[in-house]
Amino acid sequence: MDALKHSRWVPVAAVALYVAIPVLCSIYYAVFPGGEFSLRAYSVITEDASLAAAATRTLTITVLTVITLVVTLVPALVAVHLWAPKLRPILEILCTLPLVVPPIAIAAGVMALLGMAARQGRGSVPNAISQFLQNPDLPLILVGTYVVLCLPFTFRSIDAGLRTIPLKAMVEGSAILGSSTFGTIFRVVIPNIRGSMLFSVFFAVALCFGEYSLAATLSQQTIPVWLDDVSSNNFRASVAIAVLLNMTTWGLLLVATLSAGRFAPAGRAARAEKKLQKKTTQKALAS
Amino acid sequence: MNATTPASNEVTLEGVSKAFGPTTVLQDLDLTIGAGELVTVLGPSGCGKTTALRILAGFEKPTDGRVLVGGRELTQVPPNRRGIGMVFQAYSLFPNMTVQDNVEYGLRVRKVDREKRRRTAQDMLEMCGLGEFALRFPAQLSGGQQQRVALARALATQPEVVLLDEPLSALDAIVRVQIREEIRRLQQQLGITTMFVTHDQEEALAIADRVAVLRGGVIEQIDVPRAVYQNPATEFVARFVGSVTELGAAADYQGGRLPVRAPGGDLDTLFIRPEDLTLVPEPDGDCTVVSQIYTGERTTIRASSQERDAEGNPLELITSVSAAEAADLTPGTRVSPYVMSSPALRVTAAERHVAEREAALEAGEGGLRAAGAASVQAGAAR
Known part of the structure; x- marks a missing residue:
């Protein structure tokens, strides 16, 4: 009986080991070169200027992707829920398409399109647009593509979030008090679907930090691409940075999970209640 | 707060019609609510009373006719620029904000500075008997308290016109009467032109300056409560009220x-x-x-x-x-x-005969067929 009880943990332990061992190994490899603790592998952060450039590029892309995603998807979904429920299935299919098309096909398509535009000749408008989109300081083409890649998951999450709130009542209540629809979305709707929003943001961040194939195909040096480049001559540094990146992503996940609970209306209400009770007991004690 | 009411906040629905596809909900409705007056719109469900209110609020556009507030035409003005206050049946408070923030919301949208906002909200909450609940969240309040917050929120922007869409139907009997009296007191004190939609005839009579009885998108009678009860204009009014x-x-x-x-x-x-x-x-x-x-x-x-x-x-x-x-x-x-x-x-018999003939004409073939079906059913039952 006891054996049975404990045996339930076997799969859990197996999965934990499966996840933990490579991570622990990479940490060991990164900070124990030759069996002695050293952070020398991380000196690459200060020594290699291309890392800073890649990090800045990745962060810029991430921020722009998140903003674009929120600013386009949330109002579109709110509009569909409020005024055009019949269009919802169409929007759903559109947003799910990127899941069906393999990323490498998307990359090839984008490449072909940019190439075609570039071939229109120096000085022509399509060529200029192509150049502008691939500008290594701000590769907008990656932002656009990452937004598309995020859509299937973020759509589902935000759609589910909007279903759980009395959207129409909130929007009408806000409108009659003088708010515009966009104002309502940012002041009322988004705060009430915090969980879905945080998931979307986290998902987009994780995707932007980790995406390799598209960035590499378009030869934009984001952090994953940099890691691959560096691994050929300084393998230890690439592993060290990968570990760091991994930790950052997990940290973000942790923050997202905790804050989703903390800022949820129910949680806030409960805390306010506790505070109130404390106050009244103090008052009662004082008098 | 201006206790004297300028004649500017008179509300008029002029020849308003509304059709959703093939169904006509309102037919050439004329309704005037005098400045500072409270008119209840009473009718069975589906009579168009909520549609009339939503047209006044701007959530629906009339198929035909005009909406005027204080002589200003608002027919095409979106709800957020009408400056009308509204209380909904389902409260529709914002669950992510405290009571205080909910009440301040309209002022925040209008970019009123923080200090003034806070003071107004406090005053409103005191007035609605909610002073001590300012820092709570809506989920921590009872239904009656939530509806009071909704009322305070609607009044905070000092609107000249307030619409109430069955505000009491989700509350229990005692609270319903309390809040009804409070609404009336505040409305008279502030001199707000008010449209109050309800399907509860007792409520309609108790709170109103005038009662409009609506049926099938047409006003059957509009008069002071006593007249509607004691001298109903039509058989429908006689049966529906009391x-x-x-x-x-x-x-x-x-x-x-x-x-x-x-x-x-x-x-x-x-x-x-x-x-x-x-x-x-x-x-x-x-x-x-x-x-x-x-x-x-x-x-x-x-x-x-x-x-x-x-x-x-x-x-x-x-x-x-x-x-x-x-x-x-x-x-x-x-x-x-x-x-x-x-x-x-x-x-009188003569009046009834005329009415019956008109009804038969209107119903036409459909009416005859329905009558035939009814007699067939009656036969089957026997």
Whole structure:
């Protein structure tokens, strides 16, 4: 009986080991070169200027992707829920398409399109647009593509979030008090679907930090691409940075999970209640 | 707060019609709510009362007609620029904000500075008896408290017009009366032009300056509560507002003992309020008391007649008496009806014939077919 009880943990332990061992190994490899603790592998952060450039590029892309995603998807979904429920299935299919098309096909398509535009000749408008989109300081083409890649998951999450709130009542209540629809979305709707929003943001961040194939195909040096480049001559540094990146992503996940609970209306209400009770007991004690 | 009301906040719906696809919800509706007046719009569900309110709020666009507030045409103005306050049936407070923030919301949108916002919100909350709840979240309040917050929120921007969409129907009876009285007090104190939509006729009569009874998108009657109750303009109003006994009476009947006969033929139809009808125990009375319903101050007596109406059902008589009088009217007692004052409504035989002919014309073929189906069903039942 006891054996049975404990045996339930076997799969859990197996999965934990499966996840933990490579991570622990990479940490060991990164900070124990030759069996002695050293952070020398991380000196690459200060020594290699291309890392800073890649990090800045990745962060810029991430921020722009998140903003674009929120600013386009949330109002579109709110509009569909409020005024055009019949269009919802169409929007759903559109947003799910990127899941069906393999990323490498998307990359090839984008490449072909940019190439075609570039071939229109120096000085022509399509060529200029192509150049502008691939500008290594701000590769907008990656932002656009990452937004598309995020859509299937973020759509589902935000759609589910909007279903759980009395959207129409909130929007009408806000409108009659003088708010515009966009104002309502940012002041009322988004705060009430915090969980879905945080998931979307986290998902987009994780995707932007980790995406390799598209960035590499378009030869934009984001952090994953940099890691691959560096691994050929300084393998230890690439592993060290990968570990760091991994930790950052997990940290973000942790923050997202905790804050989703903390800022949820129910949680806030409960805390306010506790505070109130404390106050009244103090008052009662004082008098 | 301006206690004197400028004539500028008079609300007018002018020839407003609304159709959703093939169904007409409002037909050429004319309604004027005077400055500082409270008009309740009363009607059964589906009569178009909520649509009328939503057109005034700007959530629906009328198919035809105009909306004016203080002489300014608002028909095409979106809700957020109408400056109208509104309280919804489902409260629709923002769950992510405290009570204070909810009340401040309209002022925040108007970019009023923080200090002034806070003070106004505090005043509003005090006025609605919610001062101590400012820092709570809506989920921590009872339904009645939430609806008070919604009221405070609607009043915080000092609107000249407030719309209330069945604000009390989600609350229990005691709270309903409390908040009803509070709404009336605030409305009179602030002189706000108010439209109050409800399906509860008691509520409509209790709170209003005038009551508009709506049926099938048309106003059947609009008048002070007393007139709507005592002198209903149509049979529908007589039946919908308050309870009523319908009996047939000869054309020369002027009061006193009323021989019980079903309305129809060449008889006039009387619509009698319970307080105008007296049931007197008589051994040869043509009615029998069926039930007594004790409601405290008054007792409602229901009686039914031996006489049958066209469908073969007994006629039902309703009156209300004091507890002492009720002792003589136990179920099974034979009684006769006496009409003590003039009935609420008297429809003469001639009027009824005209109305029936019109209804038949309007219904046309469909009406005939329905009548045929009904008689087939009746036959099957037999």
